[in-house]
Amino acid sequence: MTPVTKPISPFEGQKPGTSGLRKKTRVFMQPGYVEAFVQSIFNAIGGCAGKTFVIGGDGRYFNAEAIQTILRMAAASGAARAIVGQGGLLSTPAASNLIRVRGADGGLILSASHNPGGIDEDFGLKYNISNGGPAPEGVTAAIFDQTKTLREYYTLDTDDLDLSAIGETTLGGMTVEIVDPVTDYAALMQTLFDFDAIRALIADGFTLRFDAMHAVTGPYAKTIIEGMLGAPEGTVLNGVPSVDFGKGHPDPNPIWAKPLVDMVMSSDGPDFAAASDGDGDRNMILGKGVYVTPSDSLAVLAANAPLAPGYARGLAGVARSMPTSRAADRVADKLGIGAYETPTGWKFFGNLLDAGKATLCGEESAGTGSDHVREKDGLWAVLLWLNILAKRKMSVKDILLDHWQTYGRDYYSRHDYEAVDSAVAEGIMGDLKALADGPLPDGIQKIDSFSYTDPVDGSVSHNQGMRVFFDDGARAVMRLSGTGTEGATIRVYLERYEVPDGDLTNETQDALAPIAAAVDELTGLKERSGRTAPDVMT
Ligand code: VG1
Ligand code: CO
Numbered sequence: 309m310t311p312v313t314k315p316i317s318p319f320e321g322q323k324p325g326t327s328g329l330r331k332k333t334r335v336f337m338q339p340g341y342v343e344a345f346v347q348s349i350f351n352a353i354g355g356c357a358g359k360t361f362v363i364g365g366d367g368r369y370f371n372a373e374a375i376q377t378i379l380r381m382a383a384a385s386g387a388a389r390a391i392v393g394q395g396g397l398l399s400t401p402a403a404s405n406l407i408r409v410r411g412a413d414g415g416l417i418l419s420a421s422h423n424p425g426g427i428d429e430d431f432g433l434k435y436n437i438s439n440g441g442p443a444p445e446g447v448t449a450a451i452f453d454q455t456k457t458l459r460e461y462y463t464l465d466t467d468d469l470d471l472s473a474i475g476e477t478t479l480g481g482m483t484v485e486i487v488d489p490v491t492d493y494a495a496l497m498q499t500l501f502d503f504d505a506i507r508a509l510i511a512d513g514f515t516l517r518f519d520a521m522h523a524v525t526g527p528y529a530k531t532i533i534e535g536m537l538g539a540p541e542g543t544v545l546n547g548v549p550s551v552d553f554g555k556g557h558p559d560p561n562p563i564w565a566k567p568l569v570d571m572v573m574s575s576d577g578p579d580f581a582a583a584s585d586g587d588g589d590r591n592m593i594l595g596k597g598v599y600v601t602p603s604d605s606l607a608v609l610a611a612n613a614p615l616a617p618g619y620a621r622g623l624a625g626v627a628r629s630m631p632t633s634r635a636a637d638r639v640a641d642k643l644g645i646g647a648y649e650t651p652t653g654w655k656f657f658g659n660l661l662d663a664g665k666a667t668l669c670g671e672e673s674a675g676t677g678s679d680h681v682r683e684k685d686g687l688w689a690v691l692l693w694l695n696i697l698a699k700r701k702m703s704v705k706d707i708l709l710d711h712w713q714t715y716g717r718d719y720y721s722r723h724d725y726e727a728v729d730s731a732v733a734e735g736i737m738g739d740l741k742a743l744a745d746g747p748l749p750d751g752i753q754k755i756d757s758f759s760y761t762d763p764v765d766g767s768v769s770h771n772q773g774m775r776v777f778f779d780d781g782a783r784a785v786m787r788l789s790g791t792g793t794e795g796a797t798i799r800v801y802l803e804r805y806e807v808p809d810g811d812l813t814n815e816t817q818d819a820l821a822p823i824a825a826a827v828d829e830l831t832g833l834k835e836r837s838g839r840t841a842p843d844v845m846t
Contacts, residue, residue: 328434364398365418368425399588441682595704
């Protein structure tokens, strides 16, 4: 079968954001759009000859079609092997794992993660490198450069492959290997956690629910939680992946997973509940009567990780994205290990993990992970929590309270203003930046724009969010989302520290109201964006 060369004109705006290229599904469905981006990836990485790629996605609308296109193009460009999740499904952490265990050269992951799916919703595509992690900025910049000058792409004129049957087949000169998406991932989890202890906890009457939100983690959670750990059938909710995620937002936060939150807040609710997002890399943790903020979850996991066999030797360091609360730093400080602050987006953790500087990483956006893969990992976080609960034999609420009594509490919340006019949002951010040079209003100690120098390769990333430090130690951060597909989303991150013997059980929004008001006064956020309140508070 001979490869065919087809002419193509560049598409505007194929610039990868925080996590790959995300656009409306109909944008991706334009003739040649996927081809242009995929060829740009292949060109940017120096071609495909002899390479092995892992390919899979979260199962959203257009997932299967995009995979067929990628397979034809990879084969036409001389790739040796494509490892594809059965039915085109692979969670993001499972794809990361497969790249690593199979020694693949890279991976193409089809997902818009927590964004809704469907023909009128969102689609996404990102490239991961051979360490299993998202392409770093140098690579995404090279891909974007290619998209601007692309003139042709290579493909085969063939029928679609059947992705439903496990086994090997060929496409041109490329071997296509369809694998069970769960097997290798489940085996990895078994090496990290004390499955016997968790199984005993559940057998002892501990109750839990896992909401897969109609997204990719359903099959993973069923195999691991209901199968290997023996939780009763029905423990996994919304466990069958659907192309439009049941018309919901597959975003595991108290807004979009409200039914689960309501369940654990009721008197006859389960002891533990969790949810994950479209592509399975995010997690939300709940205990009876309590929501654990992602920032607190990272800190609690860091303090307790050695209770799990995979981390028994202790942690090398902990890394968090800049907007994530400083709770994890307090744990690192006490343990005498490194604490790292990176820009938003998992790609910035890759070097720290590869260099063995950080063992655990986390983001306030419900992302936690470790050096077991190079992506955040929703189910991994759930299993680590279960392992800790099985060992400590305390409720989630008591573990959290005990943590605050030891380290103090970082009251934390993120307020999102969605689909704001882009020019207005840019104006708000620009004006805040101009304020940084002072004179500063009363009560504010410093305003700066966060820049990051990677401690491993020295690369520098500027403009990663505005930070406002208040005299009393509180902090607010503002940045624009890099994953949205409509207008601009302004994210405002608020935090305030309370000492261990202080008032640890305030209502979060009450505790942060003065900081939210100060941000509004400083930026004119509400008036300028035309909102009276945030669209989402997590
Ligand atoms: C958001 C989160 C960020 C996360 C990214 C990808 O980015 O804030 O922490 O890494 O989504 O997560 P932004 O630029 O919209 O703030 V996922 O699970 O959507 O791939
Ligand atoms: Co995700």
